[in-house]
Amino acid sequence: NIDHQLQRTRDMRYIIDPPKTLSGKRVIPMAKEVRECFEVIIANRKKTKIKPVVRDKNDMPMVALHWEKYFQHITTKYNSIYKVELPKISPHVCRHTYCSNMAKSGMNPKTLQYLMGYSDIGVTLNTYMHLGLDDVKEEVERVTAMA
Numbered sequence: 001n002i003d004h005q006l007q008r009t010r011d012m013r014y015i016i017d018p019p020k021t022l023s024g025k026r027v028i029p030m031a032k033e034v035r036e037c038f039e040v041i042i043a044n045r046k047k048t049k050i051k052p053v054v055r056d057k058n059d060m061p062m063v064a065l066h067w068e069k070y071f072q073h074i075t076t077k078y079n080s081i082y083k084v085e086l087p088k089i090s091p092h093v094c095r096h097t098y099c100s101n102m103a104k105s106g107m108n109p110k111t112l113q114y115l116m117g118y119s120d121i122g123v124t125l126n127t128y129m130h131l132g133l134d135d136v137k138e139e140v141e142r143v144t145a146m147a
Contacts, residue, residue, distance in 0.1 A: 002026050002117065006053065008063045023119035067091045099128035104135055 003025050004016050019025050030038070053061045071089050079085040095116075102112050113124040 002028060006061055006063055008061075008065075014061050014063075019117065021117070021119055023114075024117040026114060026117055028115060064091065096128055096130060099124065100130045103129045104131065 002019060004018055005020075007015050007017055009015060056062050056066055068090055071091065075086045075089050099112060099116055102115070103109070109121060109125060113121050116124050116128060118124050
């Protein structure tokens with residue numbers, strides 16, 4: 001269930017807000033295998049009286065900036081080792097990639113709009129779906145093979 005977001009204010013307080021829009025509040029179905037992995041993690045996690053939150057090394061709740069820094073560190077480390085460098089990767093890039101990959105796999109655009117949490121299909125189609133010439137060629141070949 002996506003029904004809230006953790007945010008850190010400028011004065012370093014943590015607040016829980018509802019999603020930015022009504023469309024942002026949604027239930028995301030999971031594949032059976034993913035659900036089973038989460039069940040194992042939850043079963044093995046330390047029991048607490050408060051709702052669990054992912055925490056950093058200083059025991060502070062992790063917010064978007066933490067994840068941005070983790071991705072930056074991982075990419076920098078990878079690029080210092082391997083010849084073929086990774087581009088800048090962020091959680092938001094992962095979101096774009098997910099949306100594009102689901103679109104390329106043939107997911108219904110309205111389903112994808114729901115999963116992404118947008119009230120306007122145009123945002124999903126124009127902002128988050130990155131298709132190139134190879135994708136267009138592949139789709140034309142797929143459709144013409146069916147005709």
